[in-house]
Amino acid sequence: MTDAPTYGFDTLQIHAGAKPDPATGARQTPIYQSTAYVFRDAEHAAALFNLQEVGFIYSRLTNPTVAVLQERLATLEGGVGAVCCSSGHAAQIMALFPLMAPGCNVVASTRLYGGTITQFSQTIKRFGWSAKFVDTDDLDAVSAAIDENTRAVFCESIANPGGYVTDIRALADITDGAGIPLIVDNTSATPYLCKPVDHGASLVVHSTTKYLTGNGTVTGGCVVDSGNFDWSANDKFPSLSAPEDAYHGLKFHETFGPLAFTFHSIAIGLRDLGMTMNPQGAHYTLMGVETLSLRMQKHCENAEKIAAWLENDSRVDYVTYAGLPSSPYYERAQACYPKGTGGLFTFAVKGGYEACTKLVDALEIFSHVANLGDTRSLIIHSASTTHRQLSPEQQEAAGAGPNVVRISIGIEDADDLIRDLDQALAKACG
Numbered sequence: 291m292t293d294a295p296t297y298g299f300d301t302l303q304i305h306a307g308a309k310p311d312p313a314t315g316a317r318q319t320p321i322y323q324s325t326a327y328v329f330r331d332a333e334h335a336a337a338l339f340n341l342q343e344v345g346f347i348y349s350r351l352t353n354p355t356v357a358v359l360q361e362r363l364a365t366l367e368g369g370v371g372a373v374c375c376s377s378g379h380a381a382q383i384m385a386l387f388p389l390m391a392p393g394c395n396v397v398a399s400t401r402l403y404g405g406t407i408t409q410f411s412q413t414i415k416r417f418g419w420s421a422k423f424v425d426t427d428d429l430d431a432v433s434a435a436i437d438e439n440t441r442a443v444f445c446e447s448i449a450n451p452g453g454y455v456t457d458i459r460a461l462a463d464i465t466d467g468a469g470i471p472l473i474v475d476n477t478s479a480t481p482y483l484c485k486p487v488d489h490g491a492s493l494v495v496h497s498t499t500k501y502l503t504g505n506g507t508v509t510g511g512c513v514v515d516s517g518n519f520d521w522s523a524n525d526k527f528p529s530l531s532a533p534e535d536a537y538h539g540l541k542f543h544e545t546f547g548p549l550a551f552t553f554h555s556i557a558i559g560l561r562d563l564g565m566t567m568n569p570q571g572a573h574y575t576l577m578g579v580e581t582l583s584l585r586m587q588k589h590c591e592n593a594e595k596i597a598a599w600l601e602n603d604s605r606v607d608y609v610t611y612a613g614l615p616s617s618p619y620y621e622r623a624q625a626c627y628p629k630g631t632g633g634l635f636t637f638a639v640k641g642g643y644e645a646c647t648k649l650v651d652a653l654e655i656f657s658h659v660a661n662l663g664d665t666r667s668l669i670i671h672s673a674s675t676t677h678r679q680l681s682p683e684q685q686e687a688a689g690a691g692p693n694v695v696r697i698s699i700g701i702e703d704a705d706d707l708i709r710d711l712d713q714a715l716a717k718a719c720g
Contacts (some may be wrong), residue, residue: 298593299366299482304580308362314497321573322354341537341545341557351560355569359576363502363512366579367494370517371552373560373670374510374572378477378497379409381511382444382563385473385495387563388554389441392418396442396473397435399426399456400687401449404672407474407478407688408679410444425687429460442493443470447486448478448627450662451672452610452689453635455619455627460587462490469526471519477501477663478634482586483627492519493551500663501632503578504585508571513555517548530554585665588701590630595704596697600637600711605719607638610689634662634698636672636689643692645718646671650695652714655707664700669697669709 297305312487329335337343346352356374363371375384386396398410400423410421424431426445436443443465445456458474465472471492476484480501486494494501498510521530521543530550532541536558543550558567567711590613597611612619612631623631639645649669650658656669672690685691697706 297597300583302365303362303482303582305360306365308576314432314594316712318360318571319355321569323569326354341540341553350564350566351556353567353572355576356572359498359572359579360512361568362576362579362652363417363481363496363498364514366485366582367476367514368485368487368516369494369514370548372512372514373552373555374498374512374567375560375565376567377509377565378407378475378495378499378511380563381495381497381513382406382409382475383414383563384511384555384559384565385493385513386414386419386442386515387395387559389471389527390414390417390419390629391441391528394418394439395420395422395437395440396444397422397424397432397440397441398443399445399690400684401426401452401454401456402444402446402475403450404678404680404688404690407684410523423687426456426461428540429464431465432461433468436464440468440469442473444473444475445477446478447484447493448612448632448634449689450478450634451636451694452614453478453631454610454689455612455623455631457622457626458486458489458491459601459626465492466490468518469524478632479627480582480586482583483590483599483629483632487514487516487518489626492516496653498575499661501586501589502582502663503575504582504663504665505574506659506661506664506666508574510567510571510575511565515549515551515555519551521550529558534558570657576715578587585701586630586632589633589699592701592704592707593633594630594701596699596707596711597635597637598709603712603715605715607641609635609637611635634696636694636696638691639695639715640720641693641719643671643673646695647674649714649718652717653710654713655702655710656697662696664698665701667698667700667702669695672696 360372473493474486477497494514496512546553557590601609612623673692
């Protein structure tokens with residue numbers, strides 16, 4: 291499409307990056323189930339491998355179906371480019387890979403998905419990287435945690451599991467002053483509810499498995515590059531600003547400008563890490579994105595109604611939904627997330643751990659699964675599952691204490707979901 295910024299979100303979520311297949315006229319983007327692509331001639335092949343021409347070489351690097359999804363997500367997020375990969379966790383590593391080196395650290399929010407906390411606190415140590423966890427509502431603590439070896443700040447726009455909303459602009463002001471990028475996981479909000487780039491984020495990551503696909507069929511991840519960060523402003527990011535030996539001294543930022551991060555992530559990240567999204571997965575996600583705005587409206591509408599009902603139920607201690615006027619994040623949510631605060635939140639059940647497990651087992655419509663962002667309503671007891679590897683202190687900091695369950699509200703009839711919760715709470719709380 292031309293002049294894409296002039297189109298509305300609903301139009302872009304269907305058309306951005308796509309056009310009828312030139313060979314067959316197929317209107318839906320085909321699944322290009324091909325490993326490799328024929329070069330026009332030897333000169334064409336050399337130009338592709340030397341990064342002098344953009345095209346398809348090998349599907350570990352680039353694939354036509356995946357390329358459409360990359361362009362669509364970059365457009366929806368307001369970025370200049372995107373790289374899709376095999377999962378949300380892969381996207382997080384892909385985001386950090388060009389920035390980090392042994393001895394470097396990332397400052398990360400304490401309010402993150404449990405698997406992300408484990409990845410950052412344990413797994414990245416094997417690369418010689420480290421993470422400092424801070425409460426990102428405490429801006430002074432964020433500033434104090436940044437040192438000469440910090441290469442990024444990482445947060446979630448709407449935090450999993452608690453549904454807390456982050457003041458992205460405030461964090462971006464800090465990272466701008468420190469000369470480092472802000473990375474925002476926008477999985478729970480999606481670009482329909484929030485565009486972190488508009489609030490100053492440098493990079494945006496997604497688990498496309500969740501709301502973007504929306505139907506619980508495939509795993510995937512994506513890193514969106516805002517194109518706004520100056521990788522050559524200091525000497526902290528040599529992978530992007532210094533000569534790259536693998537490409538005869540090419541400097542990615544000098545050569546590709548705003549697309550430096552995107553090109554590096556494909557030419558080196560996917561080339562060497564190999565965390566590639568498969569074309570069939572990209573196809574499923576493309577179909578899901580076509581209805582993103584419609585689904586998110588329904589997710590938010592249902593979540594607001596159900597959260598209000600839960601808050602008034604005597605068997606519930608508290609509800610964390612930021613769309614409730616009682617939430618400490620309500621005013622921030624109204625200002626920064628005017629279309630709604632998503633379908634993800636937690637609530638605490640009177641009776642603690644045992645009552646939570648009884649509740650989960652008693653539900654009939656809600657599915658007990660380790661996922662979120664599905665059309666179906668989902669529930670999980672985070673302390674015994676997704677956050678099980680964390681210490682009790684880490685669980686509490688993440689909003690996943692033993693008396694808390696996380697729910698991802700789907701697009702079913704809200705009254706049916708309330709009746710299901712009502713009967714399950716009756717069994718759980720006696």
